[in-house]
Amino acid sequence: MISEEPNLDYIDQLARDDDAVKQMLIDVLKNEFPTEQQEYYDSLAEKDFKKLASNVHRMKPKISILGLEKSYKLANDYEHNLKNNNLEGFEGFEELLQLISSFLKTI
Template sequence: MEQPNTNYIDELAGDDTIFRNKLINTIKDELPQEINIYKTNITSGNYNATADNVHKLKHKISVLGMEKSYYLAEKFEKNLKDNSTELQKEFEDVLSSIQGFVAAL
């Protein structure tokens, strides 16, 4: 499985450490909340709302340099819109990976 990284954030921020820190802090603040909302919706079987959650999360996945995982999230989002949870485990593995990475930043 690919690993999250800050390459895109570093490229975007350049030498501006204040901006870099703001980006990272925003991700650190938002990610746990978005994951909790995702878990609530997937558990309750509200797949349309879950698809919206996945849509938001896939952008954070992308920002964390996980291109393959972004496409996995895209497919999972489509599956949810079709009332299918296929790829749920794989997506949640990605969430675990980024959650641990972000917590350590």
Template sequence: MEQPNSEYINQLSGDNEKFKARIIGILKRELPEEVEVYHQHIKTENYKLAAESVHKLKHKVSILGLEKSYYIAEEYEDNLKENSTCLQSDFEDILERMQDFVDKL
């Protein structure tokens, strides 16, 4: 199973440690908030808003180097737009791995 990594963050920041720390800080702050909003929309079965949350989260999926997971997120977003939760458990596994990784940064 694909694991999050900081390769893209390292490429983006180069040797600028302040910029790298800023990106990591944004991830640490925004990821839990966005995941919580996503879960609220799923709980209330508001799949349109859940799809919007997934759309936002896809950017963080790519920042954390999860190329294959990005495509799962993209397909899940489309499913939610059709009121289908197919791929929900796969997407939520991705979120869990992302949160565990970001917590350790």
């Protein structure tokens, strides 16, 4: 169970009150995350652990940007497990993906 909520605090810091920059960062998240998520699911269907680890690795900056510090650690641990052909952490990562997807629909 993930005990934190995504937020735009870090994006606000990066944008420094520049709404255009803030919107650009949000647009990048909204455009890239669904593609990366689909690539993750494709790799999962193929049971390609190397690709899965790479997919998780590419999503970690977005997790961090959304202020999900504990979830970043979860993703990092999951990535490490995938590199060892181990799916431990799958359920938590799946919950995280759903949380981020839902959040991105609201911003």
